[in-house]
Amino acid sequence: MTAPRSAPGSSLPVTERTRHRRLREQGSLDRAELDAVLAAGFVCHLGVTVDGTVMVVPTVYGSDGSTLYFHGSVASRSLVASPGATVCVTVTHVDGLVLARSVFEHGVNYRSAMVYGVPRLVTDEAEKRAGLRCLTEQSAPGQWDYARRPNRKELAATALLALSLDEASVKLRTGAPDDGEGPDAELGLWAGVLPLRTEWGTPEPDPLLAADAVPPAHIGDRAGRPAS
Ligand SMILES: Cc1cc2nc3c(=O)[nH]c(=O)nc-3n(C[C@H](O)[C@H](O)[C@H](O)COP(=O)(O)OP(=O)(O)OC[C@H]3O[C@@H](n4cnc5c(N)ncnc54)[C@H](O)[C@@H]3O)c2cc1C
Numbered sequence: 001m002t003a004p005r006s007a008p009g010s011s012l013p014v015t016e017r018t019r020h021r022r023l024r025e026q027g028s029l030d031r032a033e034l035d036a037v038l039a040a041g042f043v044c045h046l047g048v049t050v051d052g053t054v055m056v057v058p059t060v061y062g063s064d065g066s067t068l069y070f071h072g073s074v075a076s077r078s079l080v081a082s083p084g085a086t087v088c089v090t091v092t093h094v095d096g097l098v099l100a101r102s103v104f105e106h107g108v109n110y111r112s113a114m115v116y117g118v119p120r121l122v123t124d125e126a127e128k129r130a131g132l133r134c135l136t137e138q139s140a141p142g143q144w145d146y147a148r149r150p151n152r153k154e155l156a157a158t159a160l161l162a163l164s165l166d167e168a169s170v171k172l173r174t175g176a177p178d179d180g181e182g183p184d185a186e187l188g189l190w191a192g193v194l195p196l197r198t199e200w201g202t203p204e205p206d207p208l209l210a211a212d213a214v215p216p217a218h219i220g221d222r223a224g225r226p227a228s
Contacts, residue, residue: 042062043091046070094196
């Protein structure tokens with residue numbers, strides 16, 4: 001979507017946390033791959049410890065290429081706990097089912113990212129508006145300028161967190177099952193990939209709108225386009 005891309009060839013720093021261990025061949029250190037995974041989505045899972053219990057909360061995000069923003073009510077327990085703690089945020093895109101000859105070799109074609117860090121609560125009003133703009137534009141480009149923007153009261157009721165992308169990893173799997181040249185190839189079973197594609201549908205107007213209301217182009221034009 002709207003996030004800027006990194007300079008070609010720049011790589012992700014490897015930390016003790018982000019070092020790929022298992023399925024390392026699916027890991028990438030290409031910073032552009034991380035940007036692409038983040039740009040292709042708008043829902044992440046925020047993993048945070050709240051009162052001693054791990055919570056993994058699905059939530060909307062925006063990425064400006066160096067910072068991930070997520071928001072919610074100031075009463076949200078996961079958001080209130082996050083600024084004091086190291087969190088782990090994941091973004092996942094499923095591209096297909098990998099159907100192997102053996103159940104053991106079944107898998108998923110995917111693109112995914114994990115980001116570690118201690119989020120910062122954004123309090124500066126200008127930065128808060130910029131972060132909310134980033135978040136809104138990630139899912140619905142053009143909507144920040146189209147819809148009414150948050151007023152002071154709404155801003156005060158919204159917690160916005162900023163998480164640096166300094167410590168992040170990315171993994172991807174593409175292609176056929178891994179057992180095509182193993183002993184199970186002799187079984188004569190069908191094997192391959194069942195692709196999974198998500199696309200935007202036709203906009204459904206609010207029934208309370210006038211019957212002849214048409215969606216703005218930035219919404220209507222998305223019908224039929226890939227969603228991730
Ligand atoms: C949709 C989906 C389904 C999957 N299903 C399975 C499954 O059924 N079984 C299975 O074993 N694996 C599966 N994986 C891969 C899984 O996410 C892990 O990469 C893998 O299992 C290694 O886990 P680990 O705990 O050994 O991590 P480690 O290798 O110890 O992780 C080390 C570091 O590598 C990075 N990392 C690990 N995994 C990912 C990732 N997916 N994306 C970005 N960075 C990552 C993180 O920074 C992490 O801290 C799936 C992935 C996706 C996206």
